Amino acid sequence: MRLHVWIVLASLSLGACNVGPDFIRPQSGLSESWQLPENSDVRSEAIPAAVDPRWWDSFGDPRLSSLIERAANENLDVRSAFSRLEQSRAARGVIAAGQSPDLSAGAGYSRARNSQQGLNDPSGNAGRAAYNLWQGGLSAAWEFDLWGRVRREVEAADAGVQVAQQAQRDVLLAVLADTARNYIQLRATQNALDITRQSLAIARRSHLLNQMRLDEGVATQLEVAESAAQVAAIEARLPPLQQREAQLINALSLLLAQPPQSLKQDLASAAAPAMPMGPARVPVGLPSELAERRPDVRRAEAALHAATAEIGVAEGDFYPRITLSGDAGFQALQLGGLGWDARRFALGPSLSLPLFDGGRLRGNLQLQEARQQEAAIAYRKTVLLAWHEVDDAFVAYQAQQRRQASLEVAVEQSRAALESAEQQYAQGAVDFLNVLSVQNVLLTNQAERIDSAAAASLALVDLYRALGGGWQMAEAH
Template identity: 65%
Template sequence: MKALILITALGLAGCASVGSDFQRPHNDLGQQWRQAQDARFAASQDGAIEQRWWDSFGDATLSSLLQRAADANLDLLAAASRLEQSRAARGVAGAAQGPSLGANGSYGRARNSEQGLSDPSRNNGQAAYSLWQGNLDAAWELDLWGRVRREVEAADARVDVAVETQRGVLLAVLAETARDYIELRGAQQTLAITQQLLDIARHTLNLTRIRLREGAATQLDEAEAAAHVATIEARLPPLQQREARLGNALALLLALPPQSLQAELAADKDIPAVAMQVQLGVPSSLAERRPDIRRAEAQLHAATAAIGVAQGDFYPRITLSGSIGLQAMQLSDIGWDARRFAFGPGFSVPLFDGGRLRGNLQLREAQQQEAAIAYRQTVLAAWHEVEDALSGYQANARRQASLDEAVKQGRRALGSAELQYRQGGTDLLNVLHVQNTLLNNEAALVDSRATAALSLVQVYKALGGGWQAFSTNSQGSTP
């Protein structure tokens, strides 16, 4: 009966836990984005956004690069290793919830002093003796106050931190790969347009020299035309270097040697086109989607559980331990009659530690407050990041529309100039001037299209989309 009462009491005590249970923090995210009325954006009813947003660009090379980056990027593999470390640490913490069992054995030969302590061999120290023994030892700390449970809870939360960190790295790698690819295509198109401008400038210089010989131009005209050629020629090396640098940056993201992607990326391809409409979701869904917010929440969870661990250190620790084994002076005597055992409870209670436990509790409470503030800051920063990204996308879209019109009108002007030239109403220099203006506008349009695509990548990154299309595990990210 006494044993039943003791077991019941221990069971009831085992249901208690020091510290407070973690409550998910409230965030002040709204239900609608400020730009939601823009026709370029659409708010889904369930708050979801497009997970494989890179497919919306309609560029197979881009999609392939992102897939390979998710599989091979070294930062992602390092994040996966850190996740494995946190899972191993959780296993260590969880092991404290159960009993421990160990075995040991020994053999010794000894002789006691005739004038010393009693001789277990009963030879009064006049002869040496042997001692054979083997034991099974068991111990179990009863988690009556829930301290160990809080340690495991904190370890679980730290695993969540590592998971969200890995997802955050994946999101950053996807966005960086897309940015480098878009910038590369923009650099290639700008380089092609600059080469056309150079051809026109050289043609203009040749015509100016002919006119100079005929007396229809001055040396100033020739010098200005030659300076214009040199100015355009000076643009080429930085553009060529930028193209090579971006190609190598993509190779690094894919864990490849420099210039490994040179042949694949040399193809003349257009800048990826932006989607006609972007699914935004709702602001409140950011807390469920963005890895940095989820990571901050997991850190707050771990800090909250750590307070319970610190509180549990004030309570007694009760341990059940036992040992059973065999002991004999002759190996042939090892048997049931040589058995020995010992068992019983033990406890330890902190009485005085100079304020160490109190200081540790205050430290954990302050760390939990810091984690709560960090969570609020992360949510607020994410909100601002999305709003800025949406505003940037809108501004770039308006700029691109204006440049589209400028290029359209420039082509009309070039057509009129060419018609006048064929009819003898103007000279070739005027045609080349109009063509030069058109190409400059086309170069600005290329830059605008690249910037618009980059701003769309930033929108999706700010919304926290992309990592959901891959499963994060210990071996990296795979679809």
């Protein structure tokens, strides 16, 4: 008979329904194609091919690829995020244990004496003498999840694991992008340093020429002072650039969990390093793929799933809880008496039903429903933000490419103008002020061209991050 009771209750537990709403995956609302600007006058083209999971290789810089792979493995933020993921998995295991029976074993000895005026003395001594009590056995308890409350808790915990996993991927993606951004900015700074040093060499030659012309009585003291001022002005550009170079090397060192300046020997360059430039054809995939690829969108979806499951947990608190508990073992006043005749057992179900709680359960249910509404709104906002980020990044990439094309022409013409001005000055056709003016224009155009090239590459990094690419390959390693 007792076996039949166990079978019936277990069947009810396994076949019971789940309280609360079932999670329905939300529609992202993304369109079937990107509404990107025309790109006929720039060197980039968005194509609906799959996003390159190793987009950093498309810049054609082995040093950049090496740094990104190191950051994926060594960055401390990534490691911390993985630790949080492991914590969520462990917490899920704790919650899932509620679906299984609790079984424990125990044994004990005590020496006791009861009151002569109190309850009955189990030793038969009527409280006049102390006695020994030896006992041991097994105890078990199992809550029958008839309404699915515990199953909803496990479902919420599973969604919580997904939240932590997507958060870890989001951190990884941010670290990859930050590494690329800092590296590109470092190369831009080093290129700016190289251009400044070249301009400084030209200014010093001009100043030396003016000194010689002054000695010959051809130039004036004003021209010598102007050329000296130009040398000092260009020299003043170097310290901020050198400071910026050191700070960016430190930033990369921190991303790789290395001490300050530890990468200086590898990244410092006396010659002008090549600026990492992106490809002409940029695979952007389809808008609908963002919901599958971007970790923040998937995290928002998992958070909505968890909030939905928590409603079921709150609803389950309104229903009765049925627990079957049992205890079996041996008990004797003497150690030698622990035989079959000293056996004992207790078995039976217990039921608890909330009758009055002052509105606590109702308030908790309303709270969980409000949290689900907030999670749904957060999901919609995350998807919309992802869409905007892709559009903004590609517009920026194309705009900087157009700017760069114009600046290349400006630099070429400014360089030709400087050569012409220097020749005319040597012939006495123009004064030195014209040379200084043209040289400043060239230096400004060169600096802006470097800035534009870096901005285009940074915009491409932002585009790849907005598309959610990169964490897949880095996570695989």
